[in-house]
Every structure is written in C-alpha cells, then in structure tokens.
Amino acid sequence: MEYLWYALSGIAGxxxxxxxxxxxxxxxxxxxxxxGVEQHAAQAVNLVSxxxxxxxxxxxxxxNKLVGYxxxxxxxxxGLLTCVAGFFLAKSIDGKLLxxxxxxxLTALSVFQFVAGLKQxxxxx
Numbered sequence: 277m278e279y280l281w282y283a284l285s286g287i288a289g290x291x292x293x294x295x296x297x298x299x300x301x302x303x304x305x306x307x308x309x310x311x312g313v314e315q316h317a318a319q320a321v322n323l324v325s326x327x328x329x330x331x332x333x334x335x336x337x338x339x340n341k342l343v344g345y346x347x348x349x350x351x352x353x354x355g356l357l358t359c360v361a362g363f364f365l366a367k368s369i370d371g372k373l374l375x376x377x378x379x380x381x382l383t384a385l386s387v388f389q390f391v392a393g394l395k396q397x398x399x400x401x
Contacts, residue, residue, distance in 0.1 A: 281311050289325070300326070301385075304378060315371040315378070 289303030300322040307318040337343050366374060 278311070282307075285311060286325075289322075299329075301382060305382075308375060315375040316366065319366065319374070319378070 285303060285306040288306060289299030292299050292302050300319075303322050303325070304315075304318045307313040307321060308315055313321070334343070369377070
C-alpha cells in the first residue's frame with residue numbers, strides 16, 4: 277500500500293510539472309507529509325526527478341530553435357555556484373527547519389502569484 281502513495285505522489289507531481297506549475301511544489305509536501313519521507317530526501321528526490329524532464333525540455337526547445345545560446349555561460353556559471361552553495365546550506369540545516377523554510381517559500385510564492393494575477397486581471401480590463 278505504501279508504494280501506491282509513492283506512485284500517486286509521483287503522478288500528481290508529474291502532471292503539475294507538465295502543466296508548468298512545478299511538480300516539486302506538490303511532490304515534496306506529499307512525500308514528506310503523506311509518505312513520511314524525511315525533508316532532505318524528499319527534496320533530493322524532487323531534484324533528481326527534474327533532470328530527465330529538463331533534458332527532454334531542452335531537446336524539444338532546441339529543435340524548435342527556442343534556446344538562445346548567446347551568453348549562456350553568464351547564466352550557467354552563477355547557477356552552478358549557487359546550486360553548490362544551496363546544497364551545503366540545505367545539508368547543514370535541520371530537516372524541520374528546512375521544511376519550514378520550504379513552506380515559507382511556497383507561501384511567499386503563492387502571495388506573489390496571487391498579486392501578479394490580480395495585476396494582470398486589472399490590466400486586461
């Protein structure tokens with residue numbers, strides 16, 4: 277029965293990821309709350325599951341000539357450096373604090389999206 281919850285969590289995360297929302301927004305809390313997966317492990321699973329999706333998206337966008345390669349190093353190098361820094365920071369933080377930080381991030385993201393949606397609706401009128 278436990279594997280059913282893992283499968284349902286993966287399917288829900290995959291559907292939302294395919295819709296552009298970001299599957300980790302749902303996958304991490306589902307794994308943590310309903311499947312009992314420790315916060316660090318849930319975030320690691322989310323990041324590892326992102327790799328094949330990112331590769332497929334890059335291939336498709338490259339074929340459609342939607343990727344601008346000019347100046348890509350100015351994005352890749354800081355991204356890699358902050359990724360490594362974030363890894364060490366997350367590794368040093370207690371799981372409960374990490375979960376609270378992730379919850380705070382999701383809350384802030386929700387408020388930002390809500391306000392942006394209100395502004396867009398106001399501009400469309």
